[in-house]
Amino acid sequence: MKIGLIVGTGTGPELAEVFNKFVTEVASLLNLNIQIEKLVYQPKTYWELRKFSWRDIENIENEDLEVLWNFIVNFYRYGGRAVFRTAINAEVLYQLRRKGLAIKVFPIHLRDGRRIMMIRDEMQGFYTNDEYYLSDEEIKFIGSFQKSYFNILIKYAMQMISMYLVGDFEIWALYKFHLFANLIERWFHEILDKVKLFQPDSGIDQLLKYIKNPLKYPTDILLLTSNEIGDMLCEFLMYILNIGDKNTWYSKDIFLSMDLQGLVMYQTIHGSADDIAGKNVVNPIATLRAAGDLIEYWFKTNNFFSILNEILKELEDKGIVTPDLGGTKKTMDVVDYVLEKIKLLYQR
Numbered sequence: 001m002k003i004g005l006i007v008g009t010g011t012g013p014e015l016a017e018v019f020n021k022f023v024t025e026v027a028s029l030l031n032l033n034i035q036i037e038k039l040v041y042q043p044k045t046y047w048e049l050r051k052f053s054w055r056d057i058e059n060i061e062n063e064d065l066e067v068l069w070n071f072i073v074n075f076y077r078y079g080g081r082a083v084f085r086t087a088i089n090a091e092v093l094y095q096l097r098r099k100g101l102a103i104k105v106f107p108i109h110l111r112d113g114r115r116i117m118m119i120r121d122e123m124q125g126f127y128t129n130d131e132y133y134l135s136d137e138e139i140k141f142i143g144s145f146q147k148s149y150f151n152i153l154i155k156y157a158m159q160m161i162s163m164y165l166v167g168d169f170e171i172w173a174l175y176k177f178h179l180f181a182n183l184i185e186r187w188f189h190e191i192l193d194k195v196k197l198f199q200p201d202s203g204i205d206q207l208l209k210y211i212k213n214p215l216k217y218p219t220d221i222l223l224l225t226s227n228e229i230g231d232m233l234c235e236f237l238m239y240i241l242n243i244g245d246k247n248t249w250y251s252k253d254i255f256l257s258m259d260l261q262g263l264v265m266y267q268t269i270h271g272s273a274d275d276i277a278g279k280n281v282v283n284p285i286a287t288l289r290a291a292g293d294l295i296e297y298w299f300k301t302n303n304f305f306s307i308l309n310e311i312l313k314e315l316e317d318k319g320i321v322t323p324d325l326g327g328t329k330k331t332m333d334v335v336d337y338v339l340e341k342i343k344l345l346y347q348r
Helices: 012-030 054-077 090-099 147-164 180-191 200-212 227-241 285-299 304-317 331-346
Strands: 002-006 035-038 082-085 102-109 115-121 131-134 139-142 169-174 196-198 220-225 250-255 264-268
Touching (some): 012 035, 012 285, 054 131, 082 285, 090 102, 115 147, 147 180, 180 196, 200 227, 220 227, 250 285, 285 331, 304 331
Parallel strands (some): 002 035, 002 082, 169 196
Antiparallel strands (some): 102 115, 102 250, 131 139
């Protein structure tokens, strides 16, 4: 199987080395046939772009977007279905998601057994602008919502429910539905018979009540969120539920356009950390988790991700971590420790 690799600037090259080493050694251990196809071009990070004028930035971003789009379309055309990327500029990333009609799936397992399947709508809204105009004095942008995109989003969500939810469930949607002559509300109710539509503020309040009151709210939830509120909710829920943080977790975009249908792009949640680039101290845990998810899902290696998570928990408990988590280890020291533990488990 081919795995795509997109490497941005900043600590991108170091994390790409982490990903490449981990995936290659695990593949050898488990007899998996893996071919990594790397994009030679390096898209810029936000910090890399800061030294340019806004006019230059606009041109650089347009070039980055064109190169990235062509790479993933050709990669998909020749059979590639999974890509790992390091941090790139957000403007380019959101446009890439818009062109590919991307969503983000964030499954949450509560300790009491209930589940939340959060799907973040990345294909439309205020981040994914159709057009924008820049000057020294003004930023003007045009965004849109489309009923056809809601249809795509909901159709995919309903198809995936059996993978993530185990019992009865409710459908909640968090959007600014009171804007735009109430059309978003009308579209939702036309497509779905039973959906509870919340404003972002009241939706978060209701979500907290749900998490804290299993007896009052016993069912699972399919949670559909706009791009903007989903962006914040991912990190908010990680902290509230104590399931990780920005330095150690990952996410994945799933593309639903006809050009890329089913392509999954894995990425860390943390940024490019340009200030520590080249020092071999960037935290590799989120990259390892992304690689572990990819290996389990695409190669059907049952329980690999949970085994990896147990190793990562042990690693953190023992303080075998990089300086950002209070340790003294180098990036590759952490990776080598994880790989040695995996080899001991699988070579028994």
